[in-house]
Amino acid sequence: MSMQIGIGFLGAGTVGGTLIRRLIFESDAIVAKTGLQLVVEGIAVRDVRKARGFDLPPELLTDRPQRVVDNPNVQIVVEVMGGLDPAGPLVRRALESGKAVVTANKELMAAMGSELLGAAESAGVSLLFEAAVGGGIPIIRPLSESLAGERISSVLGIVNGTTNYILTEMVENGASYEDVLAEAQQLGYAEADPTADVGGADAASKAAILASLAFGMWVDGDQVPREGIDGIEAVDFHYAKQLGYTPKLLAIAEDAPEGIAVRVHPTLVPLDHPLASVRGATNAVYVSGPSIGELLFTGPGAGGEPTATALLGDLITSARERLARTQVSSRIRFGRGRLMNPADMTTKGFLRMTVVDRPGVLARIAAVFGKHQVSIKSVWQEGRADEATLLIVTHESREGDLQATAADLGRLDVVSEVGTVLRVHSDEP
């Protein structure tokens, strides 16, 4: 005996197309495993005549997404069109008319998640988004359900496969950012316009979602300060490795005494940290808390198949809830909290500079750090001819003080170059 549920799609690109194909061609396996017959009732696409990898039943296709949302046979809407508009209004309309929604749209959830989850709760339906962060890695459900009773201290995530691929290639092959990006674009690992990935916006959306679930306080994506990998130089990685670090673009959400600190930036992690060995397009989320200690979730962060699996899991949960005539998965509670000011967040810093190699220079440089209350943890110097490369790792410092230090250093006549300030994550003091 199986129960039938009507599914409508908004979008049929790589991820949507993969899921539609599985619902149609693997229907028997899904029924056998879950008892659910998930019937595709409508598919909204931009161009109904566009050729796809497989034939979509033409009678299901429409270029008017509202038709899918309003179709009385559709009980669950799968939103995989991406972007904020028209995805946002369509999702809201679906929820308000009593349909459950499953989405992979991190940008939408980061921008309108609080509002949309509220609309879902008012309508008594569920809005699930496991696919929005970490692709095929189950992380939304573990954070919002399994760890609902934990006072999470921090969540660190490698949540963008494109940038992790680029950083891995740069570190392992010593190639330049530009060369690796061009290669990644040829291989399809990076989009033609890679801005959202390399600039950190994609990771910032995911950081906002992870922070919201971990700390029970809604964080909008645009509140997350982000720095991408587009300004990064391979020479820094060479030196970082000598000091025992490797670079990762981390989404960081921490419970600090002065509030919740959320940010995205290239971060040097110690080579023996579990996140250091996450290579290529793989994603990982590292959760710490006083009771659970450390949890690490690793897996494929993107791609049609893994993301479709995450959507399908949500679809099955949503269908089960539908049949039980209730919704529980959206019952996430968001309280009030304080989001820290970017300049007040603290971090260890890594500064590389080129300096004149003569007596007294280090004292003048150290004085700049002292002026800004930035305490030096270690210094490493490599001389060549009359110049030297100087690397300084600081103790935990205010972000604003680190930046002010770097700016002041650039004004010293004995310093000919100051590299990008890189942050260092380590559990050591």
Added chain:
Amino acid sequence: MSMQIGIGFLGAGTVGGTLIRRLIFESDAIVAKTGLQLVVEGIAVRDVRKARGFDLPPELLTDRPQRVVDNPNVQIVVEVMGGLDPAGPLVRRALESGKAVVTANKELMAAMGSELLGAAESAGVSLLFEAAVGGGIPIIRPLSESLAGERISSVLGIVNGTTNYILTEMVENGASYEDVLAEAQQLGYAEADPTADVGGADAASKAAILASLAFGMWVDGDQVPREGIDGIEAVDFHYAKQLGYTPKLLAIAEDAPEGIAVRVHPTLVPLDHPLASVRGATNAVYVSGPSIGELLFTGPGAGGEPTATALLGDLITSARERLARTQVSSRIRFGRGRLMNPADMTTKGFLRMTVVDRPGVLARIAAVFGKHQVSIKSVWQEGRADEATLLIVTHESREGDLQATAADLGRLDVVSEVGTVLRVHSDEP
């Protein structure tokens, strides 16, 4: 505004006591994060006068567990007494009287899970058991919900912290099994009677639960063939390392052409496999499937705090469902399937033997492998005086054929010793 739910405890040992303490002393934080007031209404213990780490309100204590189950103020029962009897009948009674149950009892779930989940479904209440496998690692929910739509190929788990601690110490310090076990007992990492851990029974219960959820077919714990680490010799690890392997006690559940293959045994894994670097008491579960590729979940596999966190997550889910007047989490569907016969399961084997070092010996040994259709992948020999140590790694072979080969080898006059047959896991052919 918060909703109140009455909780009853069966057991107040390390895990139960930790959770009770958190429900009492961290009640405000739980209300703030979830909106739920989880009120302890009764606690069944063996000895009401026993001193504990903190004062339990004496009016809540009883040595008659049925009182907790029958208490009309108790809506959710937390079973942390362990074992099958009286835990099984008590859980069944609680479910039948319409109470939800949250349990950490892997032995009970492996033995009676199918029956108890059926009782929960009939009564329209939930039975949750995230804490039964992997301690604080969320794995039950990901497998049964997030991956509900995946055709999982295999689940490999390091699911017993005691044995992983012992194996790690043996490998890293070259110590003997007996010495490390004694040390682990002193440190509290192994129990006074370590049989269930070192003999593989604990891992077998968890393997049964993982297999049931991954393949949607109920597997009883006693159907799982298991071999522990109690017969293991440090010398094998020394040689295994030379060939690029490290030993792990793996719970393995695989979808094979002839059925589902579930087993627990010491297994050599390649040093570059993600499970190879899981050290000490840490647990890990590695899930593979055609769409999701590989997922790895790592974290603390035991201990009062992590396990209490898993129970609390289930308690919150269960309370949310209770308030929504439904149960969905137990709606796991178990179909029919075939469990493979232990002798027919296939694996690569590692055999160490001491042989007479003279011409013609290898040919005689190779003939024994050939007779049993076991194909040799690699041979490594180290001579000393007139004896030699011979290591042979086989290609994928039937378990029964490997054991028959080892038995026959032991009967050859040129072989003076045959070590334990170790299985090798590797993704290479």
